[in-house]
Amino acid sequence: MAKFKGQVKQCVICGKQFRVPPSRAQQLYCSVACSYKSGERYEKIKKPLIPLKCPQCGKDFHELLSQSKHRVYCSLECKHSSLQYKELKKMLSSGENNGMWKGGGTNHADGYKYAYAPQKWECKKQYY
Numbered sequence: 001m002a003k004f005k006g007q008v009k010q011c012v013i014c015g016k017q018f019r020v021p022p023s024r025a026q027q028l029y030c031s032v033a034c035s036y037k038s039g040e041r042y043e044k045i046k047k048p049l050i051p052l053k054c055p056q057c058g059k060d061f062h063e064l065l066s067q068s069k070h071r072v073y074c075s076l077e078c079k080h081s082s083l084q085y086k087e088l089k090k091m092l093s094s095g096e097n098n099g100m101w102k103g104g105g106t107n108h109a110d111g112y113k114y115a116y117a118p119q120k121w122e123c124k125k126q127y128y
């Protein structure tokens, strides 16, 4: 334990302090329960928002830091009308591999589940 190299973070939901290994420095919640709560309340919580520009319609929008790396377009409509998406869809439908596209995360519902999959949270118990 003396060699713990992670950092102490504060849960954005309940305010409790917890420690995370460097690999999970982006973790925002102390527990699975809090991560679930965040799903309902995350819009009310003050979290860093990253300004982004939609490459499809040029609109400025903001996305949570934790989601911003998955987020490209301002909306699903823009995503779906983008050339890239059409190409990818073509590619995927030819391979019958649509499941992969889910990980893209532009759909916030999907992206959320993906980024905070419960399995990931279970591993952290060892740090208690």
Ligand SMILES: [Zn+2]
Pocket (backbone or CB within 6 Å): 011, 012, 013, 014, 015, 016, 029, 030, 031, 034
């Ligand atoms: Zn918490």
Ligand SMILES: [Zn+2]
Pocket (backbone or CB within 6 Å): 054, 055, 056, 057, 058, 059, 073, 074, 075, 078
């Ligand atoms: Zn757009």
